[in-house]
Amino acid sequence: MSTRHSRAAARLMMTPSVLLLLGWMLIPLGLTLYFSFLRYNLLMPGTETWAGWSNYYYFLTDPSFTTAVRNTLVLVGGVLVITVAGGILLALLLDQPIWGRGIVRLLVIAPFFVMPTVSALVWQNMFMNPVNGVFAWLAQTMGMRPFDFFGRAPLASIVWIVSWQWLPFATLILLTALQSLDQEQMEAAEMDGAGPLSRFAFITLPHLARAITVVILIQTIFLLSVFAEILVTTNGGPGMATTTLTYLIYVQSLLQFDVGMGSAGGVIAIILANIVAIFLMRMIGRNLDR
Amino acid sequence: MGRIHLHGVSKSFGPVTVIPPLDLAIEDGEFVVFVGPSGCGKSTLLRLIAGLEDVTEGRIEIDGRDATRIPPARRGLAMVFQSYALYPHMSVRRNIAFPLRMAGLPRAEQDRRVEAAARVLNLTDYLDRRPGQLSGGQRQRVAIGRAIVREPAAFLFDEPLSNLDAALRVGMRLEIAELHNRLGTTMIYVTHDQVEAMTMADKIVVLNAGRIEQVGSPLDLYRRPRNLFVAGFIGSPRMNLLGGEEARRHGAATIGIRPEHVRITPEGGPWRGTIGVSEHLGSDTFLHVRCDGIPEPVTVRAGGEVGLHHGDTVFLTPDPAGLHRFDDNGQRIE
Ligand SMILES: Nc1ncnc2c1ncn2[C@@H]1O[C@H](COP(=O)(O)OP(=O)(O)OP(=O)(O)O)[C@@H](O)[C@H]1O
Ligand SMILES: [Mg+2]
Numbered sequence A: 001m002s003t004r005h006s007r008a009a010a011r012l013m014m015t016p017s018v019l020l021l022l023g024w025m026l027i028p029l030g031l032t033l034y035f036s037f038l039r040y041n042l043l044m045p046g047t048e049t050w051a052g053w054s055n056y057y058y059f060l061t062d063p064s065f066t067t068a069v070r071n072t073l074v075l076v077g078g079v080l081v082i083t084v085a086g087g088i089l090l091a092l093l094l095d096q097p098i099w100g101r102g103i104v105r106l107l108v109i110a111p112f113f114v115m116p117t118v119s120a121l122v123w124q125n126m127f128m129n130p131v132n133g134v135f136a137w138l139a140q141t142m143g144m145r146p147f148d149f150f151g152r153a154p155l156a157s158i159v160w161i162v163s164w165q166w167l168p169f170a171t172l173i174l175l176t177a178l179q180s181l182d183q184e185q186m187e188a189a190e191m192d193g194a195g196p197l198s199r200f201a202f203i204t205l206p207h208l209a210r211a212i213t214v215v216i217l218i219q220t221i222f223l224l225s226v227f228a229e230i231l232v233t234t235n236g237g238p239g240m241a242t243t244t245l246t247y248l249i250y251v252q253s254l255l256q257f258d259v260g261m262g263s264a265g266g267v268i269a270i271i272l273a274n275i276v277a278i279f280l281m282r283m284i285g286r287n288l289d290r
Numbered sequence B: 001m002g003r004i005h006l007h008g009v010s011k012s013f014g015p016v017t018v019i020p021p022l023d024l025a026i027e028d029g030e031f032v033v034f035v036g037p038s039g040c041g042k043s044t045l046l047r048l049i050a051g052l053e054d055v056t057e058g059r060i061e062i063d064g065r066d067a068t069r070i071p072p073a074r075r076g077l078a079m080v081f082q083s084y085a086l087y088p089h090m091s092v093r094r095n096i097a098f099p100l101r102m103a104g105l106p107r108a109e110q111d112r113r114v115e116a117a118a119r120v121l122n123l124t125d126y127l128d129r130r131p132g133q134l135s136g137g138q139r140q141r142v143a144i145g146r147a148i149v150r151e152p153a154a155f156l157f158d159e160p161l162s163n164l165d166a167a168l169r170v171g172m173r174l175e176i177a178e179l180h181n182r183l184g185t186t187m188i189y190v191t192h193d194q195v196e197a198m199t200m201a202d203k204i205v206v207l208n209a210g211r212i213e214q215v216g217s218p219l220d221l222y223r224r225p226r227n228l229f230v231a232g233f234i235g236s237p238r239m240n241l242l243g244g245e246e247a248r249r250h251g252a253a254t255i256g257i258r259p260e261h262v263r264i265t266p267e268g269g270p271w272r273g274t275i276g277v278s279e280h281l282g283s284d285t286f287l288h289v290r291c292d293g294i295p296e297p298v299t300v301r302a303g304g305e306v307g308l309h310h311g312d313t314v315f316l317t318p319d320p321a322g323l324h325r326f327d328d329n330g331q332r333i334e
Helices: A004-036 A054-061 A063-094 A101-113 A116-127 A134-141 A154-179 A183-191 A196-223 A228-233 A245-255 A259-287 B042-050 B092-102 B107-120 B136-148 B166-183 B194-200 B218-223 B228-233 B244-249
Strands: B004-013 B016-026 B031-035 B057-062 B077-080 B154-158 B186-191 B203-208 B211-216 B240-242 B254-257 B262-264 B271-280 B284-291 B298-303 B313-318 B323-326
Touching: A004 A259, A054 A063, A054 A259, A063 A101, A063 A154, A063 A196, A063 A245, A101 A154, A116 A134, A116 A154, A116 A228, A154 A196, A154 A228, A183 A196, A183 B077, A196 A259, A228 A245, A245 A259, B004 B042, B016 B042, B016 B211, B031 B042, B031 B194, B042 B077, B042 B154, B042 B186, B077 B136, B092 B107, B092 B136, B107 B136, B136 B166, B166 B186, B166 B194, B186 B194, B194 B218, B203 B218, B203 B228, B211 B218, B211 B228, B228 B240, B228 B254, B228 B323, B240 B244, B240 B298, B244 B254, B262 B298, B284 B313
Parallel strands: B031 B186, B031 B203, B077 B154, B154 B186
Antiparallel strands: B004 B016, B004 B057, B203 B211, B240 B254, B254 B323, B262 B313, B271 B284, B271 B313, B284 B298
8 A cells, every 4th residue: 555546546445434434423423412402301202492501501510420420430440450450360370381271261251251231130149139149148158147239339249240241351361461471581580580579560560561551441441331230230229329421321311201411411421431531541552652 | 609510410391301411510710602403402401500490300509509499590690591581661771770679789889780781881872772772782782781780600691692693793702702701700601503602612512412412622622523423513614524435444434524624636636526516705715526436525625716616626635633533333433
């Protein structure tokens, strides 16, 4: 693709797909923007009127908005911390020449293939249920009172379920990065007098920096839109305890039938996600262009 | 100090014995070169000494102390790897300072030693760069710098020059030899390049399939190779090894004669042959001659320029003093 002629041809060839993609993205975005300025309630069809900024005003000043933002940050941050730390640990373990490594690796990857709804239901009903769950049974056999996970620590429970789903992804990426670490570098460090902890801190961790960045960026994108796990387990409750931004928008537009308000929330979510993305890129994106 | 003695050291990877038991003594201040064909166990032997591999059997003594079970960091040895193994995310300064930092030296002392090493190795201008921004030769020097700041009892080099181009290799060869003269520290150097071995070593250890074939000074090995393997391995171009009728006349299974010990005699001589390929190097000319009654081609060194060409008939006279005789087992006959 070096000559001017072939570049022009390439542009021509790409045009249809670019146009299609643009339409695909711009039309929904445009409609959402348009709806967000309307008084548009599904209970009163045909009565749409221009609303100006009032949808935005009410969405932003609603106390549930700040709660939702806080919950979203806790969810994303908590899952990131657990998956990155756990992923590094698991990757280090799986990199050791242990017996049955192939099977163990397969098992570690497995949660990634379980659908979010299914894994949330399994965790809720089979593990964390205060009456029938495995944890309750364990607590009872040890003579303790069972812990009501979704009643007493709902957000932490959801963080845990989502972390369980994303841990394999982090482990996989970090394991491949770990395997590309030059063994001679480790030996050189060993000869230079670095113990296992120093070798981890000075050689392994810097080597993994780029992979960790990738994990954080990709996971953040997906974690901002976590939905099924909340819907299936807590419905955003108790109270507002597990209502994230995504879930709040769902509540507004589909439970309260207020499409205008929901659209305004959607636009705000887009803006917030972009702020987070810019922030992340600034903070850790430097790792990528080395 | 840097005396390293191996007693009956052997190494097996599972069922495969890579190094059968061997003894070797390396004295303080010596420049010892391990040389041998690829896969003969040079790196393995070096890594055994470094402690990066556990010996299967035997004992390694460093300065009279049993070091067999001592971890690599506390053997007081520094190693330079073939791939340099620099830490890519650290500046040159931090790379060189790394062993000092691990040893917990005060910051000022670290800086002083790094600066001193950088001066010796001409790295002062590059201290704040990353390894990725250096040329191959500069990276090599950083790796050496990281080794010398520790002031080790001995340096271990594993084919340190094999990633460099020919000109740079000659330069670095001189620099390492000079470093040895200045520091006077024991150095063990692995290579499969016999020119490097000949030019740098005080003592050459020729390895073949994990066994030591011969230990001696470069000239020892050159003048009195103990067996056919050493005779064929040391010297460039390699020694002419002739079997058959010609060897039997000298009472041996094989005779060896180096190209410079065969003279071209126009008037006549014991061997008569036709010139095949001739290689003109300017200072020397190497002629490959097919002789009547000798199945192997004979390589001959002629000085400077000779007026001989492909297809010319010449007579060759071997110098009796330069003749080596080997028996059926390939051992030297005195
Ligand atoms: N970890 C290992 N497991 C099994 N066999 C090994 C291992 N390391 C080395 N070997 C074998 O030991 C033999 C010697 O290897 P070594 O690396 O010491 O050779 P070398 O003399 O350094 O060769 P080169 O000049 O190519 O570097 C080889 O046949 C190699 O296949
Ligand atoms: Mg090797």
